[in-house]
Amino acid sequence: MKAAPDAAPGFDRRSFLAAGTGLLVALAVPASAQAEGGDLVGDGQPRDRLDTWLAIDAQGRVLASVGKIDAGLGIPTAFAQIVADELDVAFEQVSIRMGDTATTPDQRGTGSSNGITDGGAALRAAGAQARAFLLACAAERLALPVAQLAVQGGVVRSLADPSRTVSYAELLRGGRFELAYDAKAQPKDPARYRVVGQPLPRSDIPPKVRAEYRFLVDHSLPGMVHARVLRPPTAGARFIGIQALPATPGFIRIVQQGNFVAVVAEREEQAVQAARSVQIAWSAPRLRFAKDYDALYASLRTAPSLSRKVDRSNGDVDAALQAAPRRIEAAYEYPFQSHACMGPACALAQVEAAGVTVWMGGQKPYPLRKTVAELLGRPASEVRVIWLPGPGSYGMNEADDAAVDAVIVAQAVGRPVRLQYARSDATAWDPKGPPGVFRLQGGLDAAGRVVAFDYHSRGYSGRTRPSGTQRYGDTLAAQLIGNGVTKSEDLYQVSAESYRFDHQRVSGELIDWSASLSTGLRTAHLRDPDGMATTFASESFIDELALAAGQDPVAFRLQHLGDARHQAVVRAAAERAQWQPRVGPNPASVAANGSSATLRGRGIAYAPRNGAVVAIVAEVEVERATGQWRATRFVVAHDCGLVINPLSLERVIESNILMSLSRTRHEEVRFDAERVLSVDWQSYPILDMTEVPDRIDVVLVGNQPGRSYGAGEPSTRPVAAALANALFDATGRRLRRVPFTPERLLAALNAQPLAA
């Protein structure tokens, strides 16, 4: 399979076993991977067999397998760096395999930026153990103690007499060794890393630019047919009947169960044609959405909540707010947003008596295996799920739903199926990032010092549709057919900054959204789930508090942050941006108010995320007359601990910034009372090349031996707040509803009084 970013041809588990020589290391699943999935991790396969492994063949080539996937961030290159370093082999000798339930360990897949933290840790341990074993073999072969040996490029040599050598390949030629995982294996001293930390280019980019890389959409099966789905036109509409079958060429049949409908044809374009020409009668909508965002936010503020959680609290915030001589309050609003992946989801499925195989592009192929088994009433051992690279997924997009749709269709037609969603099946029907409303209050004492801080959110859980597909009921198909039950989980929209005030509370309430499960407004994880929304509210309000306290935003943060690492990151961003302290908006902009001038401003925001810390300074320019605005520069200070590949990391950070700029500048899923109105790139616009900043400066902080923290999402988190603060600096107006469209900014410029 060419898609495996590093795999050499013919280099797989089968060839290893057939060769009869080599080294296999079987591992247990790391505890951190189990924590996320709770009791649902694992599928009963004996873990001590080939569940998790590292293999070295008699030519010295290394195949590392990991229960993660690459969502487009280039993680296989980083994995190969870790393995190469731990084993002391050349980077080029290492291949990475991931995401196939038959050949790779169940680490539940990728989520919450845990690729390096979980997958990397497991590979490091496996590498360390394999290296120790090989060194022991070499010591015996060379009749020298291990302490007198060194390894480089997979060749062990005597320190005293460098002419005495033996390679890993030579050591393994004598036979086949299988090792059980040894948790006591000592990883390499990070001070001796040679490959980890190097800015190596990604191995998947050359095949991608040459059109040689194989994505999921490039996979085909002999005898396969093509399918498209037809969704209910309005929320909860019920399938009544087919009024006219397609008369188009190649049409095979309709597959319909409950409100799930798919058309099947011999060729791809024929499936598209058939989907366009079939006529279906649907009932009137049986659910009603809010009619617009004003109505939605009003309902989020007032609807009875399911549950409430105080995330953290100290002092007596209510009493302190009551007693404060000066109190400020602000409300922020954040919309539904779509994953809107570059390609709508695709999946292939083959359902046969001998077994079931599903090819999918989602982040969690391992739990999906159980779902498919449940759907078909077959043991999981008869189901193989193979992840192939899709478009970037950014969380729980519609990929898993497409996979289950493909299985349903394949079972019905008795032939292998390739199911391709249309653009609207992705934009209008992916599970959405949830909306929220946020009420922030602050109290200042007579001296102008902030003594009370209260954060409270109300919104939908970002796990109404769970973040993995654990069970059939989690899928859209089950909800449309009506024969599966999901288990929504609570995810409160709370922020995570380390500010310390005498009295403070961070709390959230969740409002029932289970009625949405059969619609395109059901909610699930979207890149940095809730992070940008909660930080938008909290870090905007911190700027409002700084202004009330008569302080510069950076100085105010440094004074109140309770964690030295967080302070260091804020300081690093401010320094690189050459932050000019001031209280209140840019005086030049205020002076230019009312004219047709271009207004300029800068703003800061910061956020921690699972151990990583990011601070961003955004610079903006605003056309006063129109409200058109552009972010011209970002400075990102980023501490994710030990960096495996600084070049890849920098690109990942840049991409987080631009995707988040897009979400802040453009994105809210449109709907009316009956349906989702965002169906394509015109009704759900994203960032355009003409709006891209001139530069993004990345400052890596805290990159030193020690642990790594996931870096796939943290730099998303502060972007909306940094932009809100920059726009305030430029204009003296504060935007408290995302997205910051030029229309909204112009309305604020014309309506809001200028902040003092």
Add this chain to the structure above:
Amino acid sequence: MDQPIRWRLNGQPARSDAQAQTPLLYVLRNELDQHGPRFGCGLAQCGACTVHVDGRATRSCVTPLTVAQGRDVTTLDGLAARWRQAQGITDPSVLHPVQQAFIDEQAAQCGYCINGWIMTAAALLADKPQASDLELRQGLSGLKCRCGTQVSVLRAVKRAASVMRDVQARAAQVSGRKVRA
């Protein structure tokens, strides 16, 4: 049965018996083993399906097969070979300058959209290698990248532009010498 549609694909004769209105994208991908152009929207809104038709960047998802009749179509799969041919380069590892610049700048995340950027930029720079920052941005406007690689894409296109300006300058020198001779 209609006559098959015939055209040239990456310099070679190609044909298809598909219906005339079939989007060119499906014929290229499903009949002719092309993997550069990809389905992104089917609405000409994202550019992931871009190919060159007689040198012009064209959205193949909304281009009927019949439009290809008698034309010269290039896909990302054949872009490098056509560049080498045009430049008289024999080393098969040489890529089109835009492709090489995307590697040099590491201008990709998932890479699903990369075809649109490379093919559009290659056509743009062939016309105007001296394009300004604003002209490049406007020329690439409308293409979508959800991962947010636009900053590195712009760096790559500028790098490629400078290579293509050099190539153009050398070609002008050569033709100048020919004229003098």
